[in-house]
Amino acid sequence: MKLLYVKACGFKNCCEDYTIDLVPKSKKTSEDKEYELQEVAPGLYAYNSMAFVGKNASGKTSALELLDCCYSILGEFRIEGKHYSYDGISLEMIFYHEGALYRYITELENDKNLGNKAAFKNEHIYVQPYFKSNAKNVLDTNAYEELTEIGELPEDTSNIFFVLKSKKTYALYFDGYISKESSYDLAFKAMKNYKIGSEILEDIFRIFDENILALKRLDDHNYLLKLKNEEKTLSDTQLVYILSSGTTRGLLLYILAAASLKEGFDLIIDEIENNFHKTLVDNLLVLYKDKTVNKHGASLIFSTHYCEVLDQMGRQDNIWICKADDKVTLENMYLKYDIRSELLKSKQYYNNAFQTAVNYEALMMLKKVLKK
C-alpha cells in the first residue's frame, strides 16, 4: 500500500480542501529514479523523502498529523488517542494497493461511548485497476468505480478493512509528545516488534556517544548501561539525566528509522533537526535515498526549520511550504514557485522567496522592550 493523495476538510485549523498530493509532478530524471523516487508499480512513482517547511505556528505539525491520521486508518482501520477533535472532519484518500488504485472517502465524528476514538460515517470506496497506461489517471475521480455491498463493521472501524484486510504498520509518527523517559521503552519495544538486533543499537550509540558500549532493558523502567569503564543500573528517569538529549532522541529515532527501512513503512518526523548535528539529518536522508539500504520502499516524511536540509533534496515537488493566516494552508514548492533548480533552496528560503521569514518588526519590538 502506498498513499498517493490526501484531501481534508475540517481538520484542526486547516483550510477547506487542504490537500497533500504525493504523486511526483516534475520531470523524473534517471538520477531521480535512482535516489529521489521509488517505483511503486510500473510508471507509478512515490517520493523517498518529503519535507514540510514554514515558520513557527505555520501548520507543519498539522500536515504531519493529517498524514498520521490517514496512516492510522489504513494500518489499523481506526483512529484513537489523537490530540485533536474528530468532529466535522471529512477525508479523501487515494492509495495504491496490489495492482489497483483506491479512492476512499469518509467523515469522522467523536464518539463519547468509544472514548477517544473516531466514528466513521458516510464511507465510500472506489477502485480502478492500475495499468502503466493509466498512471496519469490517479487523481481522475471519474476513472474510479464505487465498491458496493462490501459489508458492515462497528462504527469505530473503517471499511478500508475490506480492502486491506489485515492490520499493518504503514507509517510511524515520531512527534513532539514523546517524553524522554518513555523513549527508551519505545525503542526497545520497536526493537522487539520489528526484530532489530542489539548490534544496531550499539552502532547507534557509537554515533551519538562513544562512551556507551551497550544498553540493556531489565524491566519496564530499569536499564543496565554499559560504559567504557563501568556498568550502572539506572531507571528511565535517571537515564534521562545521564544521557544527552541528542542521544536519547537519536536512540529512538534511529531505531525507528532502522525498523522503517527494514520493513518498508514510512517514518514521519516532526522537527527532524531537534537536538541533532546537521550531518545526522543529512545521513538519515541519504539512507532513505539509497536503494541498497532502503530496499522496501520506505519514505521519510518530516518537518523542519532547518532549511539547509532542503538543499539535500534533489526535487522541488516533494517540498511543501506551510502557511497560517486565518487558516492553515499548504503550497507545493514546484507548483507554486518558479525557483531555478540550480539555486540553493536554503538561500531562497532565507531570502524570503516563500514568504516564510520571521516577523522582523516583532523581533525589534521585543528588543526595544528588553533595552528599557
Add this chain to the structure above:
Amino acid sequence: MKRLIMCEGSNELEIIRILLENDVLIFTEDDLLGLTPFHARQIKSGTQVYTELGIYPGNDVLIMRIGDTQTDKLKLPKDIQHKIQGIEKYCTKPELEMLLIIAEGLMTDFEHQKQYTPKEYAKRNIYLGKKRYDNSSAFYRDYFGESIDRLTDAIREYKRIKSHNRDELFLADILK
C-alpha cells in the same frame, strides 16, 4: 583513501554493482564513499553525492568516473575541492553496449554494420532467451548477474581490442 564511484548512467551503475557483489574488483564496497557506487554525471547534478561528500570528513577522495565517452568536464564545487585527491576516467566507449556485443561474440558482425551505434546494434541483435535488449538495467542484471565470468571476460577483451586516450582508463584496470 575513499573511492567515489560516479557512474554516468544507470546501466553503468548496474555493471559496477554486479562486479562489486561478485568481489572481482581490486576494492570492495567498504572502500567506497558512502559504501556504495553512485549514479551521477556531476557532483551537483543530484544531491546524493554532494551530501555524501559533505558527511565524509577526510581529504582523500579519489573520484572514479565510469561512462562511455565522458566528454563533459567534472565540475568540483569549491566547498568540497579540498576533499578530492584525484579524478580518474574509466571508459566504455563508444557505448556500454560494447560489452554485450563482445560477450555475444558479435564484434566482427558489428564492425561490418557501421550504420548502427552499439546501442542500436544491441537492440536489434542481442537477446537473453526471448527477451530482446531494451537498454534497461534489468537486462544487464539478467544477462551478467548470474555469469560474472562472461562479464569480466568481456571487460578484458574490450581492453585488448580497444585503444583509449592517455587519460582514459579501462574497467579491466580495476579487475583483480
